[in-house]
Amino acid sequence: MQLLTPAGLGLLALAIPILLLYMLKLRRKPVQVSSTLLWERMLRDQQANTPWQKLKRNLLLFLQLLILTALALALARPALITPVVASGSVIVLLDASASMNATDIRPSRFENARRAAQTILNSLSNGAQMTLILVGDTPQTLISAETDQTLLGSALAAAQPSQGSANWPNAFALAAGAAQNSPNVTFIILSDGGLPATGLPALPGQVRYVPIGTSADNLAISALALRSDQLFAEITNYSVSHRATLLSIYFNDELLTARLLELDAGASQSLSLTQLPTTPGLYRAQISSPQTATALDVLPLDDLAFAVNQDAATRRVLLVSKGNLYLEQLLASLPGLQPFRALPAADGTLQLPSDPFDLYIFDGLLPAAWPNGSLLLINPASNPFFEVGLPFSEMTNLNIRAHPLTRYVDWSNVHILQAKTIQPPAWADALIESNAGPLVFAGQTANRRIASLAFDLRESDLPLQVAYPILFSNLINYLVPPAAFDTTQALQPGQPLTIIPPPGVEKIVIASPSNQAYVLLPSAASLSFTNTAETGYYAVNFISNDSTQVDYFAVNLFNPTESDIQPRQSLQIGQNAIQPAPANQIGLSEIWPWLAALALLVLIVEWQVYHRRTLPGPKSGDK
Numbered sequence: 001m002q003l004l005t006p007a008g009l010g011l012l013a014l015a016i017p018i019l020l021l022y023m024l025k026l027r028r029k030p031v032q033v034s035s036t037l038l039w040e041r042m043l044r045d046q047q048a049n050t051p052w053q054k055l056k057r058n059l060l061l062f063l064q065l066l067i068l069t070a071l072a073l074a075l076a077r078p079a080l081i082t083p084v085v086a087s088g089s090v091i092v093l094l095d096a097s098a099s100m101n102a103t104d105i106r107p108s109r110f111e112n113a114r115r116a117a118q119t120i121l122n123s124l125s126n127g128a129q130m131t132l133i134l135v136g137d138t139p140q141t142l143i144s145a146e147t148d149q150t151l152l153g154s155a156l157a158a159a160q161p162s163q164g165s166a167n168w169p170n171a172f173a174l175a176a177g178a179a180q181n182s183p184n185v186t187f188i189i190l191s192d193g194g195l196p197a198t199g200l201p202a203l204p205g206q207v208r209y210v211p212i213g214t215s216a217d218n219l220a221i222s223a224l225a226l227r228s229d230q231l232f233a234e235i236t237n238y239s240v241s242h243r244a245t246l247l248s249i250y251f252n253d254e255l256l257t258a259r260l261l262e263l264d265a266g267a268s269q270s271l272s273l274t275q276l277p278t279t280p281g282l283y284r285a286q287i288s289s290p291q292t293a294t295a296l297d298v299l300p301l302d303d304l305a306f307a308v309n310q311d312a313a314t315r316r317v318l319l320v321s322k323g324n325l326y327l328e329q330l331l332a333s334l335p336g337l338q339p340f341r342a343l344p345a346a347d348g349t350l351q352l353p354s355d356p357f358d359l360y361i362f363d364g365l366l367p368a369a370w371p372n373g374s375l376l377l378i379n380p381a382s383n384p385f386f387e388v389g390l391p392f393s394e395m396t397n398l399n400i401r402a403h404p405l406t407r408y409v410d411w412s413n414v415h416i417l418q419a420k421t422i423q424p425p426a427w428a429d430a431l432i433e434s435n436a437g438p439l440v441f442a443g444q445t446a447n448r449r450i451a452s453l454a455f456d457l458r459e460s461d462l463p464l465q466v467a468y469p470i471l472f473s474n475l476i477n478y479l480v481p482p483a484a485f486d487t488t489q490a491l492q493p494g495q496p497l498t499i500i501p502p503p504g505v506e507k508i509v510i511a512s513p514s515n516q517a518y519v520l521l522p523s524a525a526s527l528s529f530t531n532t533a534e535t536g537y538y539a540v541n542f543i544s545n546d547s548t549q550v551d552y553f554a555v556n557l558f559n560p561t562e563s564d565i566q567p568r569q570s571l572q573i574g575q576n577a578i579q580p581a582p583a584n585q586i587g588l589s590e591i592w593p594w595l596a597a598l599a600l601l602v603l604i605v606e607w608q609v610y611h612r613r614t615l616p617g618p619k620s621g622d623k
Contacts, residue, residue, distance in 0.1 A: 008075025014068055022061050063606035070599035074592040088184030089129045089145065091175050091205075092117050094159060095191035095212070096136040097166035098493070098562040102192075104215035104298040110161040113190040113212045120188060121152050131178045135191070136162040137494030137533070139171035144178055163301055163535050164493030165559050168195050172203065179204050189578075193568025194561050202574025209571050211580040216240050216566035220302035222268065222558060224285050226309055226488060231273040233285050233305075237263035238564045245296060250284040251277050260290060276309070282537060282552060283307040302563045306537045306554035310487040314338050315480045320350065321363035326463040327378075330472055331361075336482045358480040364456065374449040374479035374503050379420070379456040385445065386428075386452075389421035392436040399433050404526060405442060405474045406431050409467045416462070419455035428452075440471070442478060447504040447544070451475045479503070484542065484551055491555045497529045502542055502549070509541040513555075 003009070094117055100110040117132070124130060130152050132142040143155035179185040185205030189195075192213040216239055223234035237243050242265060248258045249271075256276075261269050285305045289296040296303060319327055320342045331339035340357070344350045350367055352360075361376040366383055375385075382388045400411050411432060421437045424430050428443030428450070442451035462468050481500040491497060501508060501522035508520040510529060513536025520527050532538070532555050542549040557563065571578040 003076045003078050005075060005077045008077065009072050011072035011075055012068065015065055018061070018064055018068065022058060059609055060606060063602055063609065067599050067602045067606065070595045070602065074595040074599065077590055077592050078595075088186070089131070089179065089182040089205075090120065090124065091131045091133065091178055091185060091187050092120060093133050093135050093171055093175060093187065093189045093191070094156075095166055095189075095194070096134050096159065096161045097194060098161075098163050098301050098557055098559065099192055099194055099299065099565045100161045100212070101163070101301055102213060102215075102218070102299045102565050104213055104217065104565075108161070109192055109212045113210075114156060114159065116190050116210055116212070117156055118153070121149060121156065124149065129182075131175075132156060132159070133171055133174050133178070134159050135166045135168065135171040137164040137167055139167055139174055141174055141178065162493065162533055163557070164533060165562055166191075166194065168200060172201055175203060176201070189571065192565060193571060194564075195568070195571055195573075197572060200571075200573050202576070207573055207576075207578050208581050209578045211567045211569075213565065213567040215298055216564070218297045218299045218302070218563060218565050219243055219245050219263070219287055220299075220557070220563035221285050221287060221305040222302075222560065222563065223270075224283070224305040224307050224556065224558075225490065226276075226283060226307040229274060229276050229278075231276055231283060231307065232270065233272075234268055234270040235261055235263065235287060236268040236560075236563065237265060238566070239297070240265050240566075244290055245287045246290050247271065248286045248288070249273065250286070252281045279309075280311050281309050282554075283309065299563070299565055301535060302557045302559075304535070305556045305558070308487040308537065308552045308554055310483070310551060315359065315476075315482065316340065316355075316357045317359045317361065317476070317480070318342055318353065318357040319361045319363065320352070320365050320367070321361070322365070324363050324457065326457055326468075327361065327363060330463075330469060333469070334473060334476065337476070359476065372448075375451070376475060376479060377450065377452040379454070380452055385450055386422060386425045388454075389423075389437075391418045391420050393418040394436060395419075395434050397435045398439075401429070401431055401433070403429065403431055405478055406471070407474065409471050409474070410465075411467055414462050414465055414467060415460060416455050417459040422452070422454050440475075442475060444503070447506075449479045449503045451479055484540065485553060487551065487553050489553075490558060491532055491553065492558060493533050493535055493555055494530075495532060495555075497532060497553060499527045499529055499540070501527065504544045505542045506545065507543050509543060511539040511541070513537060 094113055096110065100108070100113065102109050105112050121130060127147060129145045129147055131144045132152065132155055134140050134142050142159060143152060146152050175187060187203045187205055187207045189207065189209045190212060193211060218238045220236050220238060221233065222236040223232065225232045231249070233247065233249065235245065235247060242263070244260065244262050246258060246260055249256045256273065259271060263269055283306065287296060287303050315336055316338050317331055318340045319331060321327060322344060328341065331337055340353070342352060344365060350365055352367055352371060357371070357373055359374045359376065360371055361378065362380065363378045366381055370384070377383070380388060395416055398411060400406050400409065416439065419439055424438050424441045425443070425445070427445040428441045430438040430441045432438065432440040437454065439454050440452070442449070457463055481502055484502060485497055485499050499508065499520070505522050508522065508527070510518045510520065512518070512531065513534045518529070518531050520529065535555050535557055537552050537554045540551045540553065542551070569580065
């Protein structure tokens, strides 16, 4: 307990005159009498009537001293030391970003932030509401406007840190939404301060920032990129002092090189490797302490990075046509294609090569037996996949459907002499259509992808338009994808990966770095895989009836905001700079009103006691 105005205790000095008043004896006026025989009793009293007497037990004295003590203490303003209690609504923003995994405070920054949140929870006043927001790549409200401390404690215990960045603007939007219709709101940010320096909006209430963490000791692999036959790696020292680190680069499990790097505070060094292995494989870069028994830093998440070398398969395409220069030139210009051509015999018969192809393009021709593989049918006749009707030339109400296959396709200047009437099958999507029927459609049936143009290219000006290479590139990449995904892209935790399932794939099983399996069904032309919260490499298994193909992609931190783990000294929120408050900040609860009330109560009791003693009671025989 503290005394906010200790000078108020000086009022206790009034106890001295009160005590003196009770120790003084009565002084009577002396009178001469003829005889003292009848006044012996009075004489004895006079002889004992000295100025002072021994202090005797007296209820009034006790009550008056109690009143004086209560008033003196009330003037001294005593206050009890208590944890900070925010009345009304409390909204806690708990940082769950990668930097909160740092172990400069044991067991980790996140666990210490959780304990600070638990302290706030324990100090809530009766009826106070608490909202808990976990701030990660996708902020989420763990519990909203709850007064039950058991439920709040369970939600807090379930919170876990992530390995990615924190989306603070979205978290602030969630917090502002949770504060609506609450007149008294306190926002408490539990973080190491990795918030944007500018651009954060003001919050509608009091904001407290509780900093978590003590050290800036961290080195990180800030880049690892594979291009052609060159591997580039960069190491950054985010510490405040000179550091040395050992950089090791592996291909699969084979050590390619190990370098001792010396880095000044805030400096970076890069390394490039050439003459790399040509086979597909996984590159791993790792930094460690030159002293093997010593931990390099307090954040291991950015001490390891991966890059994938995957062969880009060359797609074999067979063009079956009587001769179409437009198609031949287009196929020769598209990257990753190996085009071949097949012409009908003089008698019109068509003999396809026995070698398999990934894609067959039939330009106005149909085979006697359909080969395995994807199909692009141009100006087709009726076939086992759909029926073809009479031609039409009225191209009215042209509509280009919003679809990945029509992306960047401008059809406004395309003119077609005539097209064939085709009722698109149920498995196909009409991409470009008119009132009379579709002009371009595509879809998948029986593990085979098929696209069709309902007109002859030579009866249109499409090959002369910019839309021509764009549309055919989209269609060919759909019919025979160059790769299911781009293995060279640098994904960060939480970023989605777009996967184009190869034809014939029945399901996709993705194994995360922690061996958690995710199953995707290829129900669309492209899929988005969003469970990329872990750093490391992922295995993507494409499973069909008779085969399984495995590809890999990597997720790395590569985030300067998360790797720079120096706790921030203040936060800029709106127009205000929020200074840090200690995690164990205390409050003072004054109790002088209770002491003043006690003094008043004792005064009433003293008044009643005094009047009972001074007022005469009824005499015997009085009626």
